[in-house]
Amino acid sequence: MKEKQERNETGWNFDNSYSRLPHPFFSRMTPAPVRSPKLAILNRPLAISLGLDTQALNSDEGAAVFGGNRIPEGAAPLAQAYAGHQFGHFTMLGDGRASLLGEQITPEGDRFDIQLKGSGRTPYSRGGDGRAALGPMLREYIISEAMHALGIPTTRSLAVVSTGETIIRETELPGAILTRVASSHLRVGTFQFAAKWCELEDLKALADYTLHRHYPEGEAADNRYLFLLREVIKRQAWLIAKWQLVGFIHGVMNTDNMSISGETIDYGPCAFMDAYDPATVFSSIDVQGRYAYGNQPYIGAWNLARFAETLLPLLHDDEEQALKLADAEIKAFPKLFYGHWLSGMRAKLGIFNEEEKDEALVESLLDLMQKHQADFTNTFRALTFDKAKGTALFESEEFAEWQKQWQARLDRQPHPRSESHERMRNNNPAVIPRNHRVEEALDAAVSCGDYSVMERLLAALAQPFAHSPEQEEYTTLPSPSGRPYRTFCGT
Structure with a gap:
């Protein structure tokens, strides 16, 4: 009884609407326990907004939950199934190292996914160990919170715990788990999975669920699925324009990394551009420059076309008419994107x-x-x-x-x-998470256990438009180097 009372006092208020979808969309599972979960960093403002008690979270109990060793009352852990085009090649995917605990209902009645990233193997792990390293998880924390401060829709980071375990990549690395918060983890790849491997009724159930969760105003539309397509296109046009206006390069714009809610998701090989060049690529695996800065709007349109294809059976009973409807919506994307981008550029120039x-x-x-x-x-x-x-x-x-x-x-x-x-x-930030500053913070945290460098960086990034004297040191450019900066997926 005492344990149950402690959990309630933390403020967890879970619902599990995704688990009420047809079974092909997920596999129920429990995160694999870790040896010694220890809280590395807690996002207190985010926790408060979610209705959680920060004192309770900043405890052994909180670390146990964030480490997957203890399941909060009301949670129903699962791994989501999805597919995706990865660098243009279609494949079956799914949460290979993540567990969705459930959906936290805030005091205001809003709904947010609570996901543990790096929580162990799942049925979709495809041979991986299901774990994550401390450096990449802290990196996602920094970049996602910087994006939020810049006013760009994004998943957010509630906490990172070290696991007390070592994982093997090219070398031995300290393990960690990130607690990610999202409006949902529905992706273009979720719909691709449904269209390829599920029944039509399953696809319809997924589309109806998405409308109800993210676009409820469309449930009464004459063609609700056309409304869904149109609204996702609008959100992505706005999102990618926002990326371009701050020099953000996602790095891995696979269809499984395009969120239906219009949030930036997956901060593996992302980075911010220093010297302006549309051909800028940071990802070590993007050798052809598919996801270069200047290509992001085009890839966005390509991904959305793949989304439209999944909805064709729902758009119209006649395939030719369905194609015409979808084509008209996809053709609207360039104008939508460019309108947002040019408007943003006008603002940057006053x-x-x-x-x-x-x-x-x-x-x-x-x-x-x-x-x-x-x-x-x-x-x-x-x-x-x-x-x-x-x-x-x-x-x-x-x-x-x-x-x-x-x-x-x-x-x-x-x-x-x-x-x-x-x-x-108000439209030109003083600071962005510059690559050399992020690496400096990660090195201090991972190699020395010193989180003060990261905390100072996060403080500077929290108000990017303040233009305060304290931010000045974070505006300096990196020292010249003969080697280009490279980022990695962190898997």
Whole structure:
């Protein structure tokens, strides 16, 4: 009775709606216990917003839950089944190292998946050990929380525990489990799995569930499944535009990593761009540049076309009519994306209204940035505070000419310069999780057990538009290196 009371006091309030879907979509399982779970970091603000007691979580009991050694009351652990195109090749996948505990219902009535990543083998592990290393889990914590602070829809990180165990990759590494929070873990790959290996009624059940959970306003639409397709396309167009506006490179935009809710999911080989170049790739496995920064909008459209294919049997009884409906929606994506991107670029340059030549003004600046290898974030930051000097870009005659055009553009709008300045401050972050700073924090935490470096970095990233003196040290560029920065999937 005492244990049950302690669990209730923690604030867990689980429902398990996903487990009420047809059985092909999941396998019930219990996370594999770990030797000695120890809390490495706890996201207190997120915990509070979920209705959880941070003191109870910051205990041996909390560590046991985050480590998979103890199942909270009301949870019903399972691993989700899904498929996906990985670098263009279709395959069966599923949660190979993750367990969905259930869905936490917040005091406000919102619903969030609580997932343990690195919690052991599942029926979908495909030969893997189901575990995760401390470094990659802390990395996902840092990047996902930075994305949230930037106002970009994302899964979030509630906690990371070290497991007291060693996992083997290229070398021995300390094990860890990340507790991930998401609006849901429904993916394009979930629908691909249903379309390929399930019955039509199962696919319909999945689509109805998705509508009810994420797009309830569409349940009364004349064609509810067309509504679903249209809304997912809208959210992804907005999401990818937000990525582009801060120089974020996902790194592994497989269809199983495209969330139906429109959140950024899976922070394996992701990174933020320093010098502007559309061909930038960080992932060690993306040797062809499929998921390069400049390709992300195109891959987004490709992934959404795969989603549309799964819905064809639901869109219309006549296959030809279904194809026409789906094709019309997919063709809307480029315009949607570009509208969001150009609007965002106007904001980054302090522009409120619209002129026909704005596109050329933006593209001209980006071309100059690429030519002079200018830092993406710091270039816009310098423009914000009228400190455009001291770099090859700012000292060039071409930039001087561009700046005249930009200033003239600002003069043609009715808003005063003070409002343009404020618009730029609110749309050009002072800090991003720069790769060398992230690596510095991870090295201190993993190699030395020193989390203070990571905590200071997280504090700076928590208010990216503050432009405070304390953030200045995090705006500096990495030292020149003969080797390109590389990221890894962390599996």
